[in-house]
Amino acid sequence: MDIQHHHSVGLKRREVLAGLGAVAAFATFSPARAATEVASAPKGFLAASSRLCGVALDDSYRQVGDAVWNALGGPADAQLKILVELAQVFEDEEKLQQVLKTSDLMPKAQALISAWYNGWTQDAAGNNVLISYDEALMWAACSDFTKPPGDCGGPFGYWQDPPAGKEG
Amino acid sequence: MTANIATQAPAERLEADVAIVGAGIVGGLMAYRLASAGLKVIVLESGPVIDRVEAVKRFHDIPWGSVNAAYKTEPYAPCPPDDNPSAFYGQAIAQGTPPTEQMAFGALYLRGVGGTSWHFTGHAERMQINDFRMSSAYGRGVDWPISYATLEPFYEEVEREWGVAGAIGQTIAPPRRADYPLPPVPISFMDRSVRTAAEALKWQVLGYPHARNSVPYDGRPQCCGNSSCHFICPIGAKYDGSVHVEKARQAGAQVLASRVVFDVVRKADGNAIDHLRYKLGETGGEGRIFARQFIIAAHAVETAKLLLMADGGRGVANNSGQVGRNLLTNVDNDVSGYAPLPVWPYRGPVSATGGITGLRDGAFRSEHAAAATFIVNSGSNGDYHGPTDEVNDALKHGLIGKALSRRIHDRTARQVHLNSAIEVLPNPDNTIRPDWTRLDAKLGLPLPKVDFRIDDYTLAGWRKVWKRDYDVLKAMGATELTPSPYAKDAAASLPSGDAALVGGTARMGTDPASSVVDSYGRSHDHPNLFIVGTSNYCTMSITSPSLTAAALAVRSARHILETRGRG
Numbered sequence: 159m160d161i162q163h164h165h166s167v168g169l170k171r172r173e174v175l176a177g178l179g180a181v182a183a184f185a186t187f188s189p190a191r192a193a194t195e196v197a198s199a200p201k202g203f204l205a206a207s208s209r210l211c212g213v214a215l216d217d218s219y220r221q222v223g224d225a226v227w228n229a230l231g232g233p234a235d236a237q238l239k240i241l242v243e244l245a246q247v248f249e250d251e252e253k254l255q256q257v258l259k260t261s262d263l264m265p266k267a268q269a270l271i272s273a274w275y276n277g278w279t280q281d282a283a284g285n286n287v288l289i290s291y292d293e294a295l296m297w298a299a300c301s302d303f304t305k306p307p308g309d310c311g312g313p314f315g316y317w318q319d320p321p322a323g324k325e326g
Numbered sequence: 327m328t329a330n331i332a333t334q335a336p337a338e339r340l341e342a343d344v345a346i347v348g349a350g351i352v353g354g355l356m357a358y359r360l361a362s363a364g365l366k367v368i369v370l371e372s373g374p375v376i377d378r379v380e381a382v383k384r385f386h387d388i389p390w391g392s393v394n395a396a397y398k399t400e401p402y403a404p405c406p407p408d409d410n411p412s413a414f415y416g417q418a419i420a421q422g423t424p425p426t427e428q429m430a431f432g433a434l435y436l437r438g439v440g441g442t443s444w445h446f447t448g449h450a451e452r453m454q455i456n457d458f459r460m461s462s463a464y465g466r467g468v469d470w471p472i473s474y475a476t477l478e479p480f481y482e483e484v485e486r487e488w489g490v491a492g493a494i495g496q497t498i499a500p501p502r503r504a505d506y507p508l509p510p511v512p513i514s515f516m517d518r519s520v521r522t523a524a525e526a527l528k529w530q531v532l533g534y535p536h537a538r539n540s541v542p543y544d545g546r547p548q549c550c551g552n553s554s555c556h557f558i559c560p561i562g563a564k565y566d567g568s569v570h571v572e573k574a575r576q577a578g579a580q581v582l583a584s585r586v587v588f589d590v591v592r593k594a595d596g597n598a599i600d601h602l603r604y605k606l607g608e609t610g611g612e613g614r615i616f617a618r619q620f621i622i623a624a625h626a627v628e629t630a631k632l633l634l635m636a637d638g639g640r641g642v643a644n645n646s647g648q649v650g651r652n653l654l655t656n657v658d659n660d661v662s663g664y665a666p667l668p669v670w671p672y673r674g675p676v677s678a679t680g681g682i683t684g685l686r687d688g689a690f691r692s693e694h695a696a697a698a699t700f701i702v703n704s705g706s707n708g709d710y711h712g713p714t715d716e717v718n719d720a721l722k723h724g725l726i727g728k729a730l731s732r733r734i735h736d737r738t739a740r741q742v743h744l745n746s747a748i749e750v751l752p753n754p755d756n757t758i759r760p761d762w763t764r765l766d767a768k769l770g771l772p773l774p775k776v777d778f779r780i781d782d783y784t785l786a787g788w789r790k791v792w793k794r795d796y797d798v799l800k801a802m803g804a805t806e807l808t809p810s811p812y813a814k815d816a817a818a819s820l821p822s823g824d825a826a827l828v829g830g831t832a833r834m835g836t837d838p839a840s841s842v843v844d845s846y847g848r849s850h851d852h853p854n855l856f857i858v859g860t861s862n863y864c865t866m867s868i869t870s871p872s873l874t875a876a877a878l879a880v881r882s883a884r885h886i887l888e889t890r891g892r893g
Contacts, residue, residue, distance in 0.1 A: 212731035251727035259724060268721045271730065275717040277389050291386040296713040299731045300738050304553070304672040307704075307712065308382060308560050311551035314540065317674025317703070318512040324668065 199227035206245035209254065210267055211274050213295050222293045226273045229287050230266070237266045275299070331588060331638075331770070337606060338613035342368040342580075344886070345602060345617035347587045347632070348624035350441020351567040351872055352859040352879040355487070356621055357574035357581070359883035367574065368615060370585040370604055372628070373403040373437030376444060376568065382560045389711070393445045393826075394434055396558045401768035402586055402607035403437040412823070415776035416761050425785070425820055431778040432824035433655055435625050439583050440568030442625065446826070447677050448555050448564040449870035450490045450537040452481050452877075454500045454687045457867035460751075464692040466783065467751045470864045471836045471845045474500060480877035488565045488876070489543035492535035498683060499535055508543060511536045516669040516742065517680030517701045523802035529794070530683045531701070537565035537873070538675060544569075551674045553704065564675075584608055588771055590620070590636040590643075592852070599642070599855045605769045619854045619886060621847075623879070626653070626861040627758055630831035631774045633857070635760040643832070643849040643857060648842050653756040654830035654866035656747035657780060657821040659697075659788055661795040662706040663804035668739035672712060676704040677745065682798065685791055686868060695749035695787025698868035699795060702743040713738040742804055744795040747825050748788045749868050750780055758831050778823070788821045827871050829863035846885040847878065858882045 204223050208215040215223070231238050241263050248254035258264045273279040277294025279287050297306045303321040305311060344360050346353045349371035361367040376397060385396035392408030399405055406414040412430035419428050435442045455474040460467035484490075485507055492499065492506035513521075513533045521531035538549045538559070549563040559566070575581050584607035593600040601616040622629050630650040636642045643649060678700035685697040706715065716734045725733060761775035792811040799807055809819060835841025838850035847858035860875045 210726050212726070212728035251729065255724065255726050255729075258726065264724070267726060271726065272717065272721060275734070276714055286388075286390050288387055288389070291389050294389065294712075295731075296717055296734060296738075299734045300672070300713060302735075303668075303670045303739060307554035307557065307672070307676070308385060308552055310561070311553060311673060314548045314550060315512045317514045317551050317679065318518075320515050320668070320670055321673075324670065 197224070197228055197232045199223045200233075200239075200242065202246050203227055203242055206242040207270065207274055209245045209249075209251070211271055211295055212251075213298050219293065222274075222290045225289045226270065226279075229273055229279050229281070229289060230269055237263060238270075241266050241270065334612040336614045337609070337611035340368055340613065340615040342366045342615065342617045344368075344619045344621060345370065345615045346621045346623060347602065348372075348441065348622065348628075348859075349439045349567065349571050349581055349583070350623065350625065350859075351443045351570075352623035352875050353621070354440075354567045354570035354574055355484075355876055355879045356623065356858065356883045357579040358570045358577055359880065360886065361574050361577035361579035363887050367579040368617070369571070369574065369579060369581045370587055370602070370615065371437075371439050371581065371583045372586040372607070372624070373405075373439065373583065374398065374400050374607075375583045376438040376440050378558070378560070378562065381444070381558050385554070385557050393556055394436065397436055397438060397444065400437075400584070400607060401766065402584065402605065404766050404773065405437050406434050408434065412776075415774060416764055417776055417778075425780050426782065427779055428777070429657075429779050430823045431653075431655065431776045432822065433627075433826055433828045435627060435826075435828065437628070439571055439581065440566050442826075443566040443872060444568070445557055446566070446872055447870060448536055448538045448559075448675065449678075450485070450488060450535045450565075450873045451498060451869040452500055452502070453477075453867050453869050453874050456687050456691070457865060457869065460691070460865050464689075466691060467865045471834055471841075476845075477874070477877050477881070478503065480881045481873065483880050484873060484876040487570070488537045488873075489539055489546070490535055490537055490873070491540040492533070496533055497535050498532045498681060498686070506535065508540045511538060511540050511549065511675060511679055513680035514674045514701070514703050516671055516703060517678075519665065519667075519669045520682070520701050520742065520744070520798065520802065521680070524682050524798045527797060527801055529798065531680050532683055533680050534678060536675065536679075539563045549675060553672055553674060553676050556676050556704070585613060586769060586771065587624075587632060588635060588769075590622075590633065590855070592637070592642065597852050599852050605771070607769070610769060619856065619890075621856045621858055621882075623857075623859045626828045626831045626859065627774050629857060629859065629861045630758040631760045631772070633832065635772055639760070639762070643842055643851050643855060645851045646839055646842055648754070648833065648840065650758045650831050651754045651756070652752040652830035652833055653758055653776065653778060654752060654828070654863055655750055655778075655823070656698075656825035656827050656866060656868060657750060657784060657788060657823055658825045659746045659748065659792050659795070659821050660743065661792065661799055661808050662741065662743035663799050663807035664737060664740040665742045666740070666803040666805070669742050670739060671703055671705040671741050671743075672738070674703050677702050679703060682744070682795070685787070685794065690790075693786065694790055695751070695784045696868045697746045697748045697787055697791035699744055699746045699791065702745050704743075705738065705741040706743045742799060742802065744799065746791045746795055747827070747868050748784055748791060748821060750784050750866060752830060752833070752865060753779070753781065755779070756830075780821075785821075827860075827866060829860035829866050829871055832857045832861040833864050834862040835864070847882040848885075856882060856886065
């Protein structure tokens with residue numbers, strides 16, 4: 159997706175870049191309010207998360223997305239809002255990575271990726287917050303050969319051979 | 327500080343033919359055998375009833391947890407936390423202390439109906455022939471008062487009760503008279519990948535015998551590779567102590583949870599035991615149980631603690647002074663890295679389906695400790711948290727998007743990990759004691775205090791297996807290996823004390839001056855008191871301890887039935 163033609167997210171490139179400057183003051187991760195707020199993630203959050211995580215996220219991930227959104231600060235977190243817009247605007251992964259590195263948004267992006275992949279995160283007080291066990295993306299990323307522990311893996315003895323279609 | 331537990335009017339009074347303390351693998355099996363013979367049996371368990379469905383849910387809700395995550399620790403029955411067990415054991419070890427002086431003791435155990443077996447690996451090895459005769463064969467440690475041949479028929483009984491899977495010639499085991507009750511659990515693709523490299527270095531890879539169903543057995547389903555055995559088996563394909571606790575209940579035994587026994591009281595005339603005193607976990611009220619015979623099967627840590635805290639801290643069954651001594655365990659070593667090609671971890675039973683042999687037994691045991699090596703199916707993350715380490719690694723590299731997901735996938739698929747458990751010999755200075763300066767918050771009972779170190783024999787065995795495991799992964803072409811045993815600073819490394827095996831503390835023997843019980847677990851000091859379990863072990867070996875404890879339990883139960891009424 160070319161940023162110059164991406165108007166559906168309601169944000170143009172210069173506005174995004176201006177936003178990056180505006181959030182520079184938000185140096186810290188501020189999810190404290192998220193623990194008690196239950197808000198739906200905005201439209202585009204799954205698409206942004208998908209781009210940042212490198213895993214396709216369809217609507218079946220909506221509840222998990224809401225949990226991540228809230229755990230990371232939800233609507234009160236200006237950095238998170240900018241990150242979501244930014245991730246939708248930059249279709250090119252390398253360019254997006256570059257922008258994140260040169261802004262102060264990389265920690266927020268990494269917090270988002272970590273929450274999605276690990277299935278849990280920590281709130282501002284350092285308390286662990288569960289996102290999802292089965293939907294943690296570390297398992298989705300490896301779904302061609304494994305699944306979360308505690309889920310049946312297949313018929314008895316499936317582990318003696320490489321996964322279907324794979325070699326060692 | 328000494329014992330000071332106030333006496334209360336009993337809120338509960340029980341009577342039985344046999345009172346059993348501990349509803350784990352040993353207590354459940356003995357209760358089943360004795361209740362099936364028509365005796366009135368009551369089992370008192372300090373911890374709560376463990377519900378499998380609730381435990382699985384708890385496991386899912388705490389993905390950052392470790393092996394005890396699935397289980398609720400009740401304040402009246404505290405047990406070591408995953409994150410700092412040595413603090414629970416009252417150890418405060420100054421940095422730089424040599425392990426030959428003091429070493430962190432990291433063994434975990436559970437208090438609850440079914441016991442620690444809820445999260446055991448499910449490996450069901452018999453001890454090796456020479457494990458029973460270490461002194462005679464190798465001039466190390468001590469001999470047991472019984473031999474492998476004595477125990478073999480009881481191993482066979484337990485293997486049928488549990489449904490042990492294996493195959494002669496394919497499975498790690500001493501020589502045996504009959505094949506396994508169940509067909510073997512196949513080794514994993516990762517095992518086979520490691521085997522190619524190991525065999526090139528003249529080491530052999532074999533499968534482990536398993537207490538997990540390779541076919542449906544005894545009303546339990548066939549294993550489907552949930553890969554969570556070390557937390558919990560969600561379908562009950564892996565055997566655990568709750569199986570025979572339930573069988574005991576069906577045979578008429580009464581099983582009462584949340585009863586914390588804290589005193590063993592002698593009869594006024596003679597040495598026989600009259601009754602046990604216990605606390606009701608929920609209310610703190612006191613109960614008493616009177617019986618003709620008593621069995622303490624409460625794990626090597628809690629058993630020793632109970633015997634020593636009894637009788638106002640003067641102790642029972644301890645004329646030898648050996649209760650709480652000779653605490654046994656294994657120490658651990660891990661080598662991991664990345665195979666050149668995918669080995670597909672996180673599939674099949676964990677921790678392992680296969681292992682590298684060659685250092686389990688042999689003439690070398692006169693020089694250095696034995697070691698058991700496990701090819702870990704659950705990747706390089708010791709706490710079985712899956713690819714979490716790879717997620718964090720990718721983030722450290724500043725990756726996002728598909729580059730990140732590809733890296734996580736590719737590195738996870740190539741994780742290869744060898745874990746070795748190394749033998750520790752008995753040492754009377756390695757002890758468990760009740761610590762009257764540290765009391766639990768709910769009932770005010772002492773926590774266990776550990777004093778533990780290893781010797782040069784264990785360290786020599788550790789160095790040997792560390793090099794062997796490193797060489798195997800190197801031969802496999804693995805990269806990014808954990809620190810090399812050949813590095814200049816390798817001497818500064820130490821093994822880990824995290825092995826889950828615990829034994830000793832009430833060892834068996836023929837001499838009442840140097841042992842706590844006879845070979846049937848009967849106290850030398852109290853004719854109607856039996857102490858049974860891994861606490862009876864004279865040496866620890868490197869075999870998974872549960873099967874041998876169960877065989878001792880069956881032998882002891884038979885002895886109780888055969889000798890009952892003879893005074």
